[in-house]
Amino acid sequence: MTTPDIERRRFTRISFDADTELKYQDQSWNVSLIDISFNGILIKSEQPLALNIGDEVEAVIHLLGDDIAIRTPATLAHNRDQEYGFLIENLDLDSLTLLRRLVELNLGDEGLLERELDHFFDDGSAS
Structure with missing residues (x-):
């Protein structure tokens, strides 16, 4: 990964395995x-x-069966082979709360989490 890619990426990717539809x-x-x-x-x-x-598309990421899931509209941004990257748009409050907790647990750094949330809200992604 080059320096411009690192500077451009404002959100940490969390490797996570969950049933997704x-x-x-x-x-x-x-x-x-x-x-x-x-x-x-x-x-x-x-x-x-x-x-x-x-x-x-509507992406449904099941965290605990069908009862607890992140549900969000997502727009296909790129695909390569059989991997597809989607931009998350318009998270509802429940899904945002679940995603925040998931990121918080995986980052282990309150300062980094707050920085990412600031970028998230500055971009208007939480509309």
Whole structure:
């Protein structure tokens, strides 16, 4: 990773394994979550997904079965092979709270968490 990439990345990626589902129009795919941040998710699919850059899906990341899940609209930003990167948009308060706790537990650094939350809210991502 080059220095410009490090400077550009304002959100720490958290490697996390959780049952994840993508919903698009009348389709639904079970996929593997590779990592998550306040900015987006990276997933891997065993089958090619019928999606184009810019398509918006609903991502459901199951933390504890169906009862506790991060649910968010996400826009496909890039794909390579069978890995797909999505930007997270418009998190609801419950999902934001769950994501905040997940990041907090994995970062272990309150200062870093607060910096990431400042970037998140400055970008208007929490609308």
